[in-house]
Amino acid sequence: MISPTKKLKKLPPYLFEAINILKNDAYARKQDVIDLGMGNPDMPTPGHIIETFCDTVVNHPNTHRYPQAKGMLKFRKAVADWYRKRYEVELNPESEVLALVGSKEGIAHMSMAYLDPGDYALVPNPSYLVHKNGVIMAGGEVYDMPLTEDNGYLPGLEAIPWRIAKKAKLMFISYPNNPTTAVVKDLSFFKKVVAFAKKHDIIVCHDFAYSDVVFDKYKSPSFMEVPGAKEVGLEFHSFSKTYCMAGWRLGFVVGNAEILKPLEKLKSYLDFGIFTAIQLAGVKALNSSQECVDEINAEYKRRRDKFIKDLGKLGWEIEPPSATMYLWARLPEGFRHMTSLEFCELLILKTGIAMAPGVAFGSYGEGYVRMALVTHYNRFHDAALRLKKFLGDERK
Numbered sequence: 001m002i003s004p005t006k007k008l009k010k011l012p013p014y015l016f017e018a019i020n021i022l023k024n025d026a027y028a029r030k031q032d033v034i035d036l037g038m039g040n041p042d043m044p045t046p047g048h049i050i051e052t053f054c055d056t057v058v059n060h061p062n063t064h065r066y067p068q069a070k071g072m073l074k075f076r077k078a079v080a081d082w083y084r085k086r087y088e089v090e091l092n093p094e095s096e097v098l099a100l101v102g103s104k105e106g107i108a109h110m111s112m113a114y115l116d117p118g119d120y121a122l123v124p125n126p127s128y129l130v131h132k133n134g135v136i137m138a139g140g141e142v143y144d145m146p147l148t149e150d151n152g153y154l155p156g157l158e159a160i161p162w163r164i165a166k167k168a169k170l171m172f173i174s175y176p177n178n179p180t181t182a183v184v185k186d187l188s189f190f191k192k193v194v195a196f197a198k199k200h201d202i203i204v205c206h207d208f209a210y211s212d213v214v215f216d217k218y219k220s221p222s223f224m225e226v227p228g229a230k231e232v233g234l235e236f237h238s239f240s241k242t243y244c245m246a247g248w249r250l251g252f253v254v255g256n257a258e259i260l261k262p263l264e265k266l267k268s269y270l271d272f273g274i275f276t277a278i279q280l281a282g283v284k285a286l287n288s289s290q291e292c293v294d295e296i297n298a299e300y301k302r303r304r305d306k307f308i309k310d311l312g313k314l315g316w317e318i319e320p321p322s323a324t325m326y327l328w329a330r331l332p333e334g335f336r337h338m339t340s341l342e343f344c345e346l347l348i349l350k351t352g353i354a355m356a357p358g359v360a361f362g363s364y365g366e367g368y369v370r371m372a373l374v375t376h377y378n379r380f381h382d383a384a385l386r387l388k389k390f391l392g393d394e395r396k
């Protein structure tokens, strides 16, 4: 048997798999599963975006040909206009914007474009898995930057040893944050990151996938708003969450033109970009009224408030997040002797509710669970009833 690469073997075990197996067992038993596990938006893509896609496919057959790999100019211009309007950031659509097959693709390829074996990347722990796994797949070395309640889920840059900082080529950060739901209140943390990156000559990759999943008048700042950010870094965006387009696979990255070039070069050998009809649907999304985004967020907020209130009544207190469609919670009292994986396994077995164990996102996520608010409002009522019984029966 021919073995796959050592890099692939080095990838940490996919801990969602344990939950997925139990979830599938529950489905097989015809148990009614409430899936709060994966961050997979359940609401449909807004109608005007779908209409643009359908119209393009039917009426513009020239779009059925290979697309332009880096993204069509119309798409890149729409992104640049959106940045100007939103953040007063100027981007050259020719050289400072690149279309992605979803932001995950771009983030993973960024590591492959920049890391040789032995090169370091600074990665938050816990984090969205591809931040770390992209580095491992590239043969690079991961240096963990712990995100904890005590540090407000912001990495302590001063704790990074000088010898590591000197060897690091990339740094990943992401606010609003998955899985911790942490946000930055203003630009002060990003300013420190820019200074750090300049001092040690590091490329900063800001994953801004949740830029628009925000509540209670919170406005998430762009890393690109910081003076000097464009000299040191990139910002990755996704249509998946903002417009419920996860299955469409559309994203983009913006920032320093020289830093983008190797990523564009690598991609040009691997993919042909995104189906033009999907890019045009993306242009429609960016150029239209953003009322649909407010509606999507209002629904997440309704679910957030309902579930937090119900869980609070059960003695499981959770701070309402100002962004992302997740709740990040310590294991409830009476269960803290368990690991987060043990808790999630027991929970799905006994109740049919799937949650993501915090440790699946990194060792510093241990002791926590992540709940994705991606099912119908009424299901949160059912979930709370089941949790009431579960917590009563199983609490130690």
Ligand SMILES: Cc1ncc(COP(=O)(O)O)c(C=O)c1O
Pocket: 039, 101, 102, 103, 104, 105, 128, 174, 178, 207, 209, 210, 237, 238, 239, 240, 246, 249, 250, 251
């Ligand atoms: C922080 C973060 N970045 C990126 C992604 C991937 O998004 P996309 O669908 O654009 O690949 C996700 C998806 O869950 C995410 O949570």
